[in-house]
Amino acid sequence: MGLADYHVPEFEPVADESATVTTEHCRFTVLEPRLVRLEYAPDGAFEDRPSQAVWYRDQPVPEFSVTRANGTLEIETEYLRLRYEIGAGFSDDALSIVLTEFGETWHYGDGEDTLGGTTRTLDGVDGQTDLEPGLLSRDGWSVVEDTDRLVFDDDGWVTPRDAHESYEDLYFFGFGHDYLDALGAYTDIAGDVPMIPRWALGNWWSRYWEYSQADLRELMSRFREEGLPLSVCVIDMDWHVVDNPHHNGWTGWTWDEGLFPDPERFLDWLHGTGLKTTLNLHPADGVHPHEDAYPDIAEHMGIDPNTGTPVEFDASDPQFLRGYFEHVINPLEETGVDFWWIDWQQWRESPEMDGLDPLWALNHLHALDRTRDGRRPFVLSRWADISNHRYQVGFSGDTVISWDSLAFQPYLTGAASNVQFGWWSHDIGGHFGGTGDPTEFGELYARWTQFGVLSPINRIHTAKMPYVDKRPWQYDGEVADALEDALVRRHELIPYLYTMVRRNHARGEPPIQPLYYHHPEEDAAYHRPNQYYFGSELLAAPHVRERGDDTHLSRRPVWLPDGEWYDFASGERYEGGFHTRYGDLSDVPVYAKAGAIVPLDGDPTFGDTAAPETLRVVAFPGADNTFDLYEDDGVTCASRDGDFATTELRQEWHGDRLFFDIGQGRGQIGHVPDDRTYEICFRGVRDGLDVTVDGAEYTRSYDDETATLTVTVDRIDADEELTVSLDGDGTNLRADAGWRLPQIRTMLRHFSMPAGSKPPLEEHAAAFLRGDRMTLDWLGNFAPALSDRQLRAIAETLVDAGVERIDYAGDDRLFFWNDSRRTDITHQFARYDRSGVPTNREGESRHGTLPEYDWIPLSTMETHDWQFSLNYGNFVTVSESGTGDATIDI
Structure with a gap:
């Protein structure tokens, strides 16, 4: 018995014959104008089967020319010129590719200096770890080595290639600094990033703990009572029987009745509250006689259950894999399990098949198995290899609780986009270690959660440590406020983030993008490891260092690309370039580009991630822009067939006037709530503007603190259009929303210094910003009252x-x-x-x-x-x- 049909993708592995150029022992396949496959086979046996990494070589054939002369082959596309000395084999003298517009030349064997990729796991890492190479390089080229990867045979499962020992299979990417185009070409041949379910974008609660169903029910109810939204309740490994006579208990497939006497009823309750759930799996020890599933899978494998012979885990055997799903996994799903957390921590090789990583096999098949009833591929697991973008979401492993670990994670998340692995799920707050002290750990936890909000997946997690407690209500004051604000903000962002899910699937644009994607010729963009674009409209620079002892503020140097930017929350305006941000625990550095349009859930609630009935749209002045809000049923693959709706949000900027249009819903508008209320928040504009709303009644309000004019229009049908006009009567609409003096005031509120020195210092700073003082010599007069760090903070704010x-x-x-x-x-x-x-x-x-x-x-x-x-x-x-x-x- 082989794999089920839904475990076998629909491959298109054979390239069009007109895209291939064959010489003695070599075959070159022009897949795209900047992407070429390079094969060397001394026996002439080239490979047309899909590999683990590459499934779709049947691409539209680009224009290219072929010249053979004097024993040399040249292939030239619009962007590349390949030169090969026929019969020489692959060597640095015989094979080269010129990037004709970019001006670089690759020779076979050149070492790669990529911009980094990702890593299998952060288990035990305190701070940094090495990353595998990525697909992108400042040199303009990269090479994917596919020679040793397995290929899919006719039965739909992988097998070694059995190729000549000198066989080589390379993919040359010559995209220069068109980084997003390179990622798009990669997904063209490797497969799209599947859309994750909408509910996965909410907050996840996870803890390695011996929870009972009563404990979890009480805990989830407390989150709801506190007004802290969640969308996923993770049940870690103690859901199953641990104590048994056969192994150490990490592997398990049977509910522990002492903790979960009625698991099906409990999962029904979770679903009734709007939550999804996953169970943690460690499959390595197979299925033993004490498991409920043992008799069925033993018979499936031809084992007499009366012998008690264990069913060994074997990722190479389609018979075992078929039984694993049909007799172990699928029955558990019937009790209400929504998806699986594959916590594989064992070997990387399968004894039964050279080159088969069991983690890759589990990721591949679990993702596909979920599609058998029309749902989307979805699994939480560790990174296995390039092409793992098809099996999101990534579990990054058990990190040490430390500031260094937090500081590394934004960089890791951005670099992972360089291999199209955009949906990392980190242990927010760290897994183990630390002190657990509410004051010391509280600040770190709050900052980590703020980063989690600005991450692909926000999964709070803790090891089995009784003195590290991440329940938000266990904290007081500013830590509690910061945690609450973060969790609510995450659910507000779901409409925006879900549109990024669609962009990642349809366009290959990762949700987290390093700055160099959009500013590849700006050297500074390559030196901002903790800054990144968060979707299409926002730039994030989360605080990742603790507050200073004397400033009581976190310091965050920031580089903004050329142009005009706004603080997303305060509406303060920034110009492109460097500045240093100082903030207390409420400060979350997120910047909106001029003209940004960010749709939010106007009324986020526990367990509800559906398309909101109240849509709050935050719009910023300064530029024209269009944002196509995407909505569908959130869970099925029907969107592949066009079963989705889009609503165009468009802004037209004229300096003293602004027009904001909400277009008619397009497509299947049944996915758009009837009678939707729109709260259109124009942030960074001044008060007193004339407002006109075509064809609808509205209310307006203005918030001085955030320079936000809010226009609210109730009960708009999905097929209606709406235009809001702002008129400044010949004067620019922007508010006087500079950031420097407000930051100086924040500093003075928090600095440990004589209170009497604070007002004159503010007055001198204001005079300097007005241009009344040209040098900083006056600041030296305050030196006796300030520490060096405090002086530095004032100076950095004033002069960048x-x-x-x-x-x-x-x-x-x-x-x-x-x-x-x-x-x-x-x-x-x-x-x-x-x-x-x-x-x-x-x-x-x-x-x-x-x-x-x-x-x-x-x-x-x-x-x-x-x-x-x-x-x-x-x-x-x-x-x-x-x-x-x-x-x-x-």
Whole structure:
């Protein structure tokens, strides 16, 4: 018995014959103008079966030319020129590809320097870990090595290639800096990113704990009573029988009746509250006689159940795999399990088949098995290999509770997009370690949860540690407020995020995108590891470091691309360039580009992630824009057949006037709620504007604190159109919403310094911002009342000059900026040998005016001791030194 039909995808692995060029021992397949398959087979046996990574080689044939002359083959597309010395085999002399417009040349064997990819797991990681290579490179090219991956045979399961020992199978991506195009081409041949269910975008509660069904029912009810929305209740491994005579208990398939006396009734209750659920699986030990499923799967495998012989886990055997689903997994799903958390932590190879990673097999088949009743592929599991984008969501593993772990996760999440793996689910708050102290851990937990809101999946999780408690109501004051705000904000964002789900599926655009995707020629974009685009409209720079002892604020250097930006929450306006953000625990650095349109759920509630009846649309001035809101049933694959609706939200900007249109619903408008209420929030505009709403009654209000004009229109049908007009009577609509003086005031509220010095300091800062004072010399008068860090914070806010140490993926560097190009801001840097004598090597010492933008590599220098000073006027606010890998606060 082989696999079920729904376990076998519909492959299209054979390229059009006219896309292939064959020479002695080689075949080149032009898949796209910038994507070429390169095969070398000394025996002439080329591979047309789908591999684990590549399923769709039958692509539209691009235009290209072929020239054979003097023993040389040349293939030229619009973007690439391939040259091969016929008969020579693959070597650096024989095979090269020129990126004709980009100006780079690849030779076979050139080492790759990609922008990083992702990693299998963060288990036990405290801070950073190495990442596998990605698909994107500043060099403009990358090569995917597919030679050793398994291929699918006629029965729909994988098998070794049995190719010649010198066979090679490569995919050359020559997209220059068109990074999103490269990712799109990758999904063309590897398969689209399946749409995740809408409910997966809400908050998940997870804890490794011996919960009973009564415990979980009480806990979920408490979240609802507290007004804290959830959409998923994760049940970790103790759902099943652990104590048994056969193995250590990690593997299990039978409900523990002591904890879950009526699991089906409990899962029905969860569903009735609007929650989905998953069970944690560790399948490695197979199925043993104590399991309820044992008799059926034993008979399926030809084992007499009376012998008690265990059914061994075997990812290479289609017979076992068929029985695993039909007799173990599917019956559990019939009790109400919505999806599976595959917690595979064992071996990477299958003894029965060389090259088969059981994790890949589980991810592949679990995702497909879920489609048997029309649902979308969906599984929570670790990353197995390139092409794992087809099997979202990624479980990143058991991280250590620390600030370093938090600081690494935004970088990891962005880099994972470089292999199209956009839906990471981290253990928000960390898995194990830490102190559990409510004050110390509370700040870290709140910041981690704020990052979780700005992550693909927000899954709060904890190890089995009684003194680490992540229930939000266990915290007081600002931590509790920050947690509540974060959890509510996440559910507000679901309409926006779900449209990004569709974009990822239909366009190959990941939900999290590093800044260099859109600004590839800006060097600064490659040095912002903790900043990223969060969907199409927003840029996130979450706080990932604890507050200073004397500032009581978190410091966050930020680079914004050219243009106009707005703080998403406050409406404060920023110009492109560098600035340093200082914020208390309520501060979440999220920026909206000029013209941004962000649809939100206007009334988020527990267990409800459906298309909202009240849609709050936050719109920002400064540019024209269009946002197509996407809605469907949220769970099935029907959207493949066009069963979805879109609503166009469009803004037209004229400086002193603004027109905002809500278009008619298009497509299957039954997915759009009847009589939807629209709250259109124009953020960053001034009060007193004339408002006109065509064809509908409305109410208006204005919030001074966020510079937001809200126009509310009730009960609009999906097939109606609506236009809101703002008129400034010849004066620009923008509010006077600068950010610098408000940040100075925030600092002064939190600084530990004499209260009497705060008003005059604010007055001097305001005068400086007005241009009444040209230098920062006056700040030196306050030096006795301020620490160096406090002085640095004031200066950074006023003049946009600073320094930051960045250390990710082994690339340790000092990064500094002087956005205002002030000549009175100077710096000094020196390296020292072991005896403390300054070195004189080029690049290891420097001084003078702080450059507008530059960076110093630390990891590539031979010596380890260094000192850096940054001077604002006549006083020093930063003076740091480092030895080796010592961490410092700059």
